[in-house]
Amino acid sequence: MNYKIALVKGDGIGPEIVDSAVRVLEVIGEKYGHSFEFNEYLAGGAAIDACGDPLPEESVKGCLASDSVLFGAVGGPKWDGLSGDARPEKGLLRLRQALELFTNLRPAKLYGGLKDDSPPRADIVAKGSDIMILRELTGGIYFGERGYREGKYGKEAYDTEAYSVMEIERIAHVAYQTAMKRGKNLISVDKANVLETSRLWREVVHRIGEQYPEVTCKDMLVDNAAMQLVRNPGQFDVVVTSNMFGDILSDEASQITGSIGMLASASLGNTKRGLYEPIHGSAPDIAGTGKANPIATILSAAMMLRYSFDLTEEADAIEEAVNKVLDAGYRTADIAGGAEGALSCTEMTDTIISYL
Numbered sequence: 001m002n003y004k005i006a007l008v009k010g011d012g013i014g015p016e017i018v019d020s021a022v023r024v025l026e027v028i029g030e031k032y033g034h035s036f037e038f039n040e041y042l043a044g045g046a047a048i049d050a051c052g053d054p055l056p057e058e059s060v061k062g063c064l065a066s067d068s069v070l071f072g073a074v075g076g077p078k079w080d081g082l083s084g085d086a087r088p089e090k091g092l093l094r095l096r097q098a099l100e101l102f103t104n105l106r107p108a109k110l111y112g113g114l115k116d117d118s119p120p121r122a123d124i125v126a127k128g129s130d131i132m133i134l135r136e137l138t139g140g141i142y143f144g145e146r147g148y149r150e151g152k153y154g155k156e157a158y159d160t161e162a163y164s165v166m167e168i169e170r171i172a173h174v175a176y177q178t179a180m181k182r183g184k185n186l187i188s189v190d191k192a193n194v195l196e197t198s199r200l201w202r203e204v205v206h207r208i209g210e211q212y213p214e215v216t217c218k219d220m221l222v223d224n225a226a227m228q229l230v231r232n233p234g235q236f237d238v239v240v241t242s243n244m245f246g247d248i249l250s251d252e253a254s255q256i257t258g259s260i261g262m263l264a265s266a267s268l269g270n271t272k273r274g275l276y277e278p279i280h281g282s283a284p285d286i287a288g289t290g291k292a293n294p295i296a297t298i299l300s301a302a303m304m305l306r307y308s309f310d311l312t313e314e315a316d317a318i319e320e321a322v323n324k325v326l327d328a329g330y331r332t333a334d335i336a337g338g339a340e341g342a343l344s345c346t347e348m349t350d351t352i353i354s355y356l
């Protein structure tokens with residue numbers, strides 16, 4: 001089969017890690033008889049520099065005309081002074097919205113080889129951890145009304161969180177369906193003791209749950225969830241939560257896996273077209289030094305094969321190769337505690353390819 005993949009490399013380490021994932025995909029293509037056609041589009045700071053817009057129309061059109069999108073990362077100090085709508089991050093947010101990618105799957109799986117590199121205590125990590133976080137991606141406070149106004153104490157800024165019944169229903173369905181394919185254990189995270197949106201969230205999630213009687217669904221307040229993730233990550237199977245809570249909790253969960261450099265993600269909507277990106281950012285401090293960990297992006301490419309193209313065997317092969325490389329003790333600087341002898345981005349990619 002021929003697959004058309006849009007590459008949006010972005011800023012900082014974005015280009016290096018996307019190039020690594022492309023090399024892996026090319027090897028997979030050769031081995032399994034697929035051809036991948038790659039087309040590059042601009043977003044983020046790179047797009048601002050080239051044409052003054054963090055998401056040029058051409059990039060939206062190109063992504064919409066592709067079978068899937070592989071995304072690096074956006075942002076950096078160079079563009080920090082820009083106003084909200086002009087920032088690199090806005091390019092990513094607009095792209096998620098343009099492609100109607102309302103579900104963000106963020107698997108936080110502890111690879112056996114990294115047990116000693118994970119910050120939680122050994123006895124906690126020993127129990128293992130394999131969490132699928134579903135983050136709502138096109139609603140909530142990220143997209144609500146915002147601005148500046150005169151408030152009680154003078155000038156104030158505001159952002160608003162809003163969720164419609166429809167938006168909660170559709171992510172709840174995906175959450176229950178995901179739980180059905182895994183341990184049938186769903187935890188819905190909210191702040192229902194304070195927020196109205198969370199109370200609606202809770203009500204809708206439980207109503208949808210009546211259609212999935214085999215799944216056990218428990219509510220957990222977000223502050224407690226933040227604590228439980230560190231205390232006992234093994235209790236989580238599938239987690240569903242709002243855009244902002246999901247952003248925060250997925251970074252926290254990445255620390256159970258050893259490094260944020262390990263966490264892949266898939267953003268999906270109602271079609272097969274998805275956007276696949278590592279959950280970490282553009283890491284401008286290490287851009288160009290070769291220190292970036294390509295694994296999150298390589299695992300994101302594996303998710304693309306699995307979710308957009310139904311190439312299960314090929315996706316398994318990539319994940320298996322990563323697993324073996326970690327078991328064999330290979331590390332990039334982020335998972336080796338910055339130790340001497342850590343592999344560069346290119347060397348780690350070469351090593352993963354050699355295990356394919």
Ligand code: IPM
Binds near residue numbers: 075089092279281
């Ligand atoms: C993420 C990132 C983005 C987000 C930023 C870059 C806009 O932190 O994908 O987790 O907040 O969604």
Ligand code: MG
Binds near residue numbers: 247248251279
């Ligand atoms: Mg984030």
